[in-house]
Amino acid sequence: xxxxxxxxxxxxxxxxxxxxxxxxxxxxxxxxxxxxxxxxxxxxxxxxxxxxxxxxxxxxxxxxxxxxxxxxxxxxxxxxxxxxxxxxxxxxxxxxxxxxxxxxxxxxxxxxxxxxxxxxxxxxxxxxxxxxxxxxxxxxxxxxxxxxxxxxxxxxxxxxxxxxxxxxxxxxxxxxxxxxxxxxxxxxxxxxxxxxxxxxxxxxxxxxxxxxxxxxxxxxxxxxxxxxxxxxxxxxxxxxxxxxxxxxxxxxxxxxxxxxxxxxxxxxxxxxxxxxxxxxxxxxxxxxxxxxxxxxxxxxxxxxxxxxxxxxxxxxxxxxxxxxxxxxxxxxxxxxxxxxxxxxxxxxxxxxxxxxxxxxxxxxxxxxxxxxxxxxxxxxxxxxxxxxxxxxxxxxxxxxxxxxxxxxxxxxxxxxxxxxxxxxxxxxxxxxxxxxxxxxxxxxxxxxxxxxxxxxxxxxxxxxxxxxxxxxxxxxxxxxxxxxxxxxxxxxxxxxxxxxxxxxxxxxxxxxxxxxxxxxxxxxxxxxxxxxxxxxxxxxxxxxxxxxxxxxxxxxxxxxxxxxxxxxxxxxxxxxxxxxxxxxxxxxxxxxxxxxxxxxxxxxxxxxxxxxxxxxxxxxxxxxxxxxxxxxxxxxx
Amino acid sequence: xxxxxxxxxxxxxxxxxxxxxxxxxxxxxxxxxxxxxxxxxxxxxxxxxxxxxxxxxxxxxxxxxxxxxxxxxxxxxxxxxxxxxxxxxxxxxxxxxxxxxxxxxxxxxxxxxxxxxxxxxxxxxxxxxxxxxxxxxxxxxxxxxxxxxxxxxxxxxxxxxxxxxxxxxxxxxxxxxxxxxxxxxxxxxxxxxxxxxxxxxxxxxxxxxxxxxxxxxxxxxxxxxxxxxxxxxxxxxxxxxxxxxxxxxxxxxxxxxxxxxx
Ligand SMILES: Cc1cc2nc3c(=O)[nH]c(=O)nc-3n(C[C@H](O)[C@H](O)[C@H](O)COP(=O)(O)OP(=O)(O)OC[C@H]3O[C@@H](n4cnc5c(N)ncnc54)[C@H](O)[C@@H]3O)c2cc1C
Ligand code: SF4
Ligand code: FES
Numbered sequence: 027x028x029x030x031x032x033x034x035x036x037x038x039x040x041x042x043x044x045x046x047x048x049x050x051x052x053x054x055x056x057x058x059x060x061x062x063x064x065x066x067x068x069x070x071x072x073x074x075x076x077x078x079x080x081x082x083x084x085x086x087x088x089x090x091x092x093x094x095x096x097x098x099x100x101x102x103x104x105x106x107x108x109x110x111x112x113x114x115x116x117x118x119x120x121x122x123x124x125x126x127x128x129x130x131x132x133x134x135x136x137x138x139x140x141x142x143x144x145x146x147x148x149x150x151x152x153x154x155x156x157x158x159x160x161x162x163x164x165x166x167x168x169x170x171x172x173x174x175x176x177x178x179x180x181x182x183x184x185x186x187x188x189x190x191x192x193x194x195x196x197x198x199x200x201x202x203x204x205x206x207x208x209x210x211x212x213x214x215x216x217x218x219x220x221x222x223x224x225x226x227x228x229x230x231x232x233x234x235x236x237x238x239x240x241x242x243x244x245x246x247x248x249x250x251x252x253x254x255x256x257x258x259x260x261x262x263x264x265x266x267x268x269x270x271x272x273x274x275x276x277x278x279x280x281x282x283x284x285x286x287x288x289x290x291x292x293x294x295x296x297x298x299x300x301x302x303x304x305x306x307x308x309x310x311x312x313x314x315x316x317x318x319x320x321x322x323x324x325x326x327x328x329x330x331x332x333x334x335x336x337x338x339x340x341x342x343x344x345x346x347x348x349x350x351x352x353x354x355x356x357x358x359x360x361x362x363x364x365x366x367x368x369x370x371x372x373x374x375x376x377x378x379x380x381x382x383x384x385x386x387x388x389x390x391x392x393x394x395x396x397x398x399x400x401x402x403x404x405x406x407x408x409x410x411x412x413x414x415x416x417x418x419x420x421x422x423x424x425x426x427x428x429x430x431x432x433x434x435x436x437x438x439x440x441x442x443x444x445x446x447x448x449x450x451x452x453x454x455x456x457x458x459x460x461x462x463x464x465x466x467x468x469x470x471x472x473x474x475x476x477x478x479x480x481x482x483x484x485x486x487x488x489x490x491x492x493x494x495x496x497x498x499x500x501x502x503x504x505x506x507x508x509x510x511x512x513x514x515x516x517x518x519x520x521x522x523x524x525x526x527x528x529x530x531x532x533x534x535x536x537x538x539x540x541x542x543x544x545x546x547x548x549x550x551x552x553x554x555x556x557x558x559x560x561x562x563x564x565x566x567x568x569x570x571x572x573x574x575x576x577x578x579x580x581x582x583x584x585x586x587x588x589x590x591x592x593x594x595x596x597x598x599x600x601x602x603x604x605x606x607x608x609x610x611x612x613x614x615x616x617x618x619x620x621x622x623x624x625x626x627x628x629x630x631x632x633x634x635x636x637x638x639x640x641x642x643x644x645x646x647x648x649x650x651x652x653x654x655x656x657x658x659x660x661x662x663x
Numbered sequence: 664x665x666x667x668x669x670x671x672x673x674x675x676x677x678x679x680x681x682x683x684x685x686x687x688x689x690x691x692x693x694x695x696x697x698x699x700x701x702x703x704x705x706x707x708x709x710x711x712x713x714x715x716x717x718x719x720x721x722x723x724x725x726x727x728x729x730x731x732x733x734x735x736x737x738x739x740x741x742x743x744x745x746x747x748x749x750x751x752x753x754x755x756x757x758x759x760x761x762x763x764x765x766x767x768x769x770x771x772x773x774x775x776x777x778x779x780x781x782x783x784x785x786x787x788x789x790x791x792x793x794x795x796x797x798x799x800x801x802x803x804x805x806x807x808x809x810x811x812x813x814x815x816x817x818x819x820x821x822x823x824x825x826x827x828x829x830x831x832x833x834x835x836x837x838x839x840x841x842x843x844x845x846x847x848x849x850x851x852x853x854x855x856x857x858x859x860x861x862x863x864x865x866x867x868x869x870x871x872x873x874x875x876x877x878x879x880x881x882x883x884x885x886x887x888x889x890x891x892x893x894x895x896x897x898x899x900x901x902x903x904x905x906x907x908x909x910x911x912x913x914x915x916x917x918x919x920x921x922x923x924x925x
Binding site: 073076077081091092093094095096098100101110112147148150151152153154155156159160161162163164165166167168184185187190191194197198199201202204205211213236265266267299300302303305306307308361405406408409412471475476479523525526567569572574575577578 | 674675691693694695696697698701702705708709711712713714718719720721724725726727728743744748750752777779780781783787788789790791792793795796797798799801802803804806807808809810811812814817820821823835847851853
């Protein structure tokens with residue numbers, strides 16, 4: 027399949043304006059005749075549903091939690107980028123664009139990223155108007171902080187709860203539309219399959235999580251904003267319910283899945299403490315602004331950190347990357363931490379940790395300032411570890427955090443199935459092989475507030491929507507395939523719990539398709555995943571029945587999809603014989619251990635197509651062209 | 664550590680429900696209460712019993728999903744801490760922990776420790792927002808907001824919508840939750856134009872749901888994992904009184920309360 031991203035020709039600065047002008051519009055009085063489904067109520071989904079409702083469309087919005095306000099976006103801490111240049115430090119749309127393309131290690135599409143940077147300022151304006159209490163200067167203007175991978179201060183924040191505040195803004199806008207009657211919110215309901223009729227996405231099959239009832243929802247277009255798939259790894263910083271089911275079913279119905287192996291490992295998370303551990307807790311990247319990362323110079327040094335004298339500490343990021351120091355991008359910071367721990371310099375009981383030390387900032391700025399900036403993060407750290415980070419350096423270790431891969435979309439955010447649009451972390455996004463901090467919130471809101479309201483209109487105005495009856499064979503087939511799968515999972519009643527399988531799967535993916543990957547490792551991982559999946563379908567024990575609240579059944583369905591996705595991730599990682607961003611193939615590195623890209627052979631988006639249960643997925647390539655930012659070896663030295 | 668968990672088990676709204684004791688022999692002090700329930704559920708599943716239903720998602724104290732009453736206290740004994748962030752090191756070997764769901768008429772029980780909190784969404788739906796459609800916003804710095812004001816607004820905006828305040832209140836009032844939103848938005852200049860209308864609509868909806876009245880007992884703020892201050896209730900009352908006085912003819916009609924919806 028040839029993949030056409032449909033980026034308008036001409037200068038990149040004009041592309042989006044041109045695209046908007048070329049789009050067909052839906053007459054205001056016709057808008058309410060069009061029904062739209064939005065799956066997901068995170069930043070991307072809530073902003074889309076609210077904005078589409080405001081325009082007058084008839085919207086149904088779904089989430090699996092009890093309230094849209096609980097979407098995983100709520101957990102984002104550090105901030106949101108925007109090219110406002112309020113600090114007068116050299117920021118511009120072009121610089122944000124440039125940094126994002128470079129940060130993504132030249133595996134993102136220039137046109138999309140440029141538009142993202144253009145929209146970024148409007149996002150802040152919108153959120154301020156909604157009442158998001160961003161941090162302010164005494165004079166009343168908005169304040170900024172810096173984040174990894176950038177030398178300007180472009181990050182807006184609301185204490186350590188930026189995602190919460192942005193999501194509450196979008197959620198409130200959504201509830202306003204619920205009140206107005208344009209949006210129907212359907213919580214505690216999980217999309218189980220996509221309904222495709224005559225090549226068009228026309229609806230979904232959903233399961234009511236309280237009653238188990240399967241319902242069919244038909245619409246003129248379906249918008250997925252279901253978040254990322256980091257929970258493939260079992261332990262991640264994602265919320266426990268975050269899953270890939272919606273995008274995976276769409277993939278099996280014909281949407282291409284792009285760059286599945288591009289996953290992001292976040293450098294600053296609280297290290298694992300035991301086998302029972304259910305998730306990993308992120309410590310915002312913003313901490314790297316004032317914290318210095320180090321390990322003891324001596325291997326296996328077991329002295330408490332405060333007893334290790336200054337000259338016996340290795341501030342390795344400052345040493346190796348003098349110009350960015352502790353603010354190198356995430357992939358670089360994570361890889362360095364892992365390498366040092368692998369060599370035996372790690373700290374803490376498990377040896378899988380490095381120090382993040384605030385003593386110098388506290389001495390310079392005072393404890394009060396540090397408390398104002400990061401108080402809630404410090405409290406959270408202390409609550410979990412029982413150590414006081416004002417006195418003792420934090421211990422941190424990398425953890426899986428974000429997935430750059432996702433469903434392939436064109437410039438209109440439309441997947442390869444007409445009428446299926448994908449927003450936020452669920453699409454393969456604008457972040458290439460590595461996302462810069464504070465850019466996911468920006469992307470989710472850009473997609474939802476400022477892109478989909480235009481592009482979905484164009485689709486509606488240029489297509490016909492014959493009525494789809496419940497008796498339609500496509501509908502019946504979708505329902506029965508969902509029912510068969512759920513019945514099967516409930517009927518096995520084997521000897522192992524869903525979690526035990528998920529944990530084991532996660533460990534395989536982490537070991538072989540995590541921070542460092544090799545051809546041999548990936549090949550063996552594919553075998554292990556298949557074997558474990560086979561056992562899963564013979565030996566999993568899903569208790570209870572399908573007609574009431576059954577968390578095990580919900581998990582079982584999600585884990586079944588994670589098994590298949592994990593295999594595709596390994597296939598993709600194995601196929602990409604280069605290192606780029608978060609995808610680090612040990613065979614391909616520079617003399618000093620940095621990622622070695624191969625632009626001649628791999629400057630493309632790998633978009634995989636489903637070919638059937640027993641067939642190998644089919645690789646389609648979207649070549650990447652760089653006209654504005656010239657690919658170079660990324661350097662943060 | 665060895666602990667006994669006495670957990671409220673109730674299949675559904677029509678079931679009677681009862682406490683069931685579970686002995687846990689191997690509790691790690693680093694575990695969270697939810698991880699403790701995970702471990703228990705793993706054993707229950709393998710024993711062929713039905714696992715305990717409880718709500719959770721972020722496990723970082725921010726989504727507001729989790730929450731139940733632990734030894735009589737909403738979210739347990741640690742101040743400013745949600746159940747998902749409460750580690751077992753706060754208990755000692757041999758302790759008995761009683762876990763039961765939020766009990767409030769406005770929060771009908773669903774199963775075990777899970778209740779229906781849609782009434783909180785209805786309060787927001789009634790007016791907990793600033794009416795600005797996408798695209799209407801002026802430049803972010805056109806609206807200056809002093810740091811102290813932004814901080815005060817943020818303190819109230821930190822509410823996670825967990826419902827612990829309602830569970831802790833002897834009257835099952837939602838005044839802290841509602842006051843928090845009214846304060847978050849009403850403190851900011853952006854929220855000023857709708858301040859009175861907002862207070863009227865939200866309070867009317869709060870009263871229409873099955874919540875009780877606030878009698879200033881203060882249990883809510885003690886249980887609140889985000890330590891939302893009692894002042895927010897005073898702010899709500901002030902806005903409500905002013906608004907009722909000035910807008911007598913303009914009283915909003917609430918949407919049907921959660922307990923009466925399917
Ligand atoms: C701890 C943490 C901190 C972060 N901090 C930052 C930060 O500081 N800055 C930044 O830019 N980014 C940050 N990120 C990344 C960012 O938060 C996410 O990428 C972003 O919020 C994703 O938003 P979303 O709308 O795409 O998806 P989500 O917020 O994940 O929402 C997904 C929605 O889809 C629904 N859903 C999923 N599957 C189904 C289904 N099958 N049926 C029905 N509904 C479904 C869910 O109910 C939910 O409503 C952070 C991420 C984490 C984990
Ligand atoms: S006010 Fe506090 S206790 Fe009440 S819902 Fe908000 S966070 Fe929870
Ligand atoms: S699980 Fe999110 S607040 Fe506890």
